[in-house]
Amino acid sequence: MVSSGQLSPATRSDLPEIDLLDLADLAPEPVWRRPILLDTDLLLLVTGGHGIAELDFRALPCRPGTLLRAEPGQVLRCASGLAATVVRWSDGALRGLDVDTTSVPAHHQLTGEDEDAVINEVSQLSVDVRRHRDDPVGQALLRHQLAVLLLRLSLLPVPTGVGNDAHRAEVVTFHRLCREIERGYQHTRRVEDYAAQLGCSVRTLTRACLAVTGRSAKQVVDERVALQASRLLAATGEPVARIGRRLGFPEPTNFGRFFTREVGMSPGAFRAAHAQPPRADRAATVPGRADRAGMITS
Numbered sequence: 001m002v003s004s005g006q007l008s009p010a011t012r013s014d015l016p017e018i019d020l021l022d023l024a025d026l027a028p029e030p031v032w033r034r035p036i037l038l039d040t041d042l043l044l045l046v047t048g049g050h051g052i053a054e055l056d057f058r059a060l061p062c063r064p065g066t067l068l069r070a071e072p073g074q075v076l077r078c079a080s081g082l083a084a085t086v087v088r089w090s091d092g093a094l095r096g097l098d099v100d101t102t103s104v105p106a107h108h109q110l111t112g113e114d115e116d117a118v119i120n121e122v123s124q125l126s127v128d129v130r131r132h133r134d135d136p137v138g139q140a141l142l143r144h145q146l147a148v149l150l151l152r153l154s155l156l157p158v159p160t161g162v163g164n165d166a167h168r169a170e171v172v173t174f175h176r177l178c179r180e181i182e183r184g185y186q187h188t189r190r191v192e193d194y195a196a197q198l199g200c201s202v203r204t205l206t207r208a209c210l211a212v213t214g215r216s217a218k219q220v221v222d223e224r225v226a227l228q229a230s231r232l233l234a235a236t237g238e239p240v241a242r243i244g245r246r247l248g249f250p251e252p253t254n255f256g257r258f259f260t261r262e263v264g265m266s267p268g269a270f271r272a273a274h275a276q277p278p279r280a281d282r283a284a285t286v287p288g289r290a291d292r293a294g295m296i297t298s
Contacts, residue, residue: 017093018133018142020126023084026076034275035075037235041101042076043087043149044068045110045122051079055106057230057274065110067118067153069101075235085122089146097147103154114156121149173200173208177217185224186247191217226262229255233267234274240267 023044026036035054044053046066053060054077055070062068062082070076078084094101110118125145132138180194188194194217195202205217213220225247232243244255244267259267 017139018087018089018125018129018146020122020129021086021088023078023082023086026086027078031080032077035077035231035235037231038070038074038076039072040088040090041072042068042070043104043153044070044084045087045118046082046084048083049081051082053078053082056227057234058107060107063109065115067105067108067110069104069106069153071101073231075231085126087122087125087146087149093143094147094150097143099147099150100154101150104150105153105156108153108156110156117152118149121145121152125149167211170208170211173198173204174212177205177208177220181221181224185221185228189218189221189225189248191221194221222258222262226259229259229267230263230270233271240271243267 044067046062046064046068048064050061050063053062053066053068054075055068056074060066060068062078062084068084125142128138128142128145132141176198177194180197184194184197191202191205195205198205202217209215209217209220215223229243229247232238232246233240240255241252244250244252247255249255249258256266259270263270265273
């Protein structure tokens with residue numbers, strides 16, 4: 001089901017719009033020796049065990065009731081001993097429904113009535129997937145059940161953090177920049193190019209990034225590139241030089257210097273460090289700034 005760190009195109013096309021599976025079904029082997037590169041949206045609801053899940057190299061503590069949201073392109077690895085129900089859906093599963101999946105927290109510990117409600121909805125979705133996935137009316141039911149689940153999760157309380165007090169205009173500008181970076185980070189790392197695309201000044205982008213993240217626009221762009229490099233190094237066997245070329249570095253030495261500056265170790269050392277399964281006591285997995293870059297896509 002999972003090969004070389006990601007689902008093959010043939011496998012992905014065969015997936016139902018909405019599916020439920022066990023966490024163990026995601027990993028190519030019982031021990032997650034390397035992260036997997038995700039091709040679909042996922043919700044993980046931890047049902048047993050205690051340990052660490054690494055989502056884009058951020059070590060997230062998990063126990064029963066922990067919720068994780070993962071997106072296509074992110075990398076995921078879980079400590080052995082964790083059990084979870086995984087809700088997986090394709091691009092078209094929410095078509096026509098007013099659901100903003102970016103409002104669902106990437107990591108949340110459910111408690112009380114919220115936990116009861118989410119467990120009940122996931123349980124019912126699991127039953128209905130088995131019973132109705134091949135029925136057109138049933139498929140419509142599943143799509144609306146998934147939408148209700150995601151809407152409920154988007155209402156969960158959000159912890160206070162960096163950027164919550166930033167001026168709304170700066171938050172909007174920051175998210176516009178992030179969308180442009182997602183489309184263009186493989187082609188340019190120049191803030192001037194993003195400013196031209198957005199019709200604003202470099203100073204405006206830097207002010208927005210500082211307000212929301214405490215980092216400059218150039219740092220935000222570079223961190224997104226370093227995050228993608230980290231994903232490919234950890235979750236695939238693609239040669240380092242080819243990864244560099246994909247990210248706009250024709251010369252391997254330039255890519256090596258960039259990655260070492262951003263992450264704190266060479267590409268080869270990073271790949272070797274992430275070839276071992278995560279430990280329950282591992283507090284962090286990426287030195288430097290690459291672990292903070294995930295906030296761009298969260």
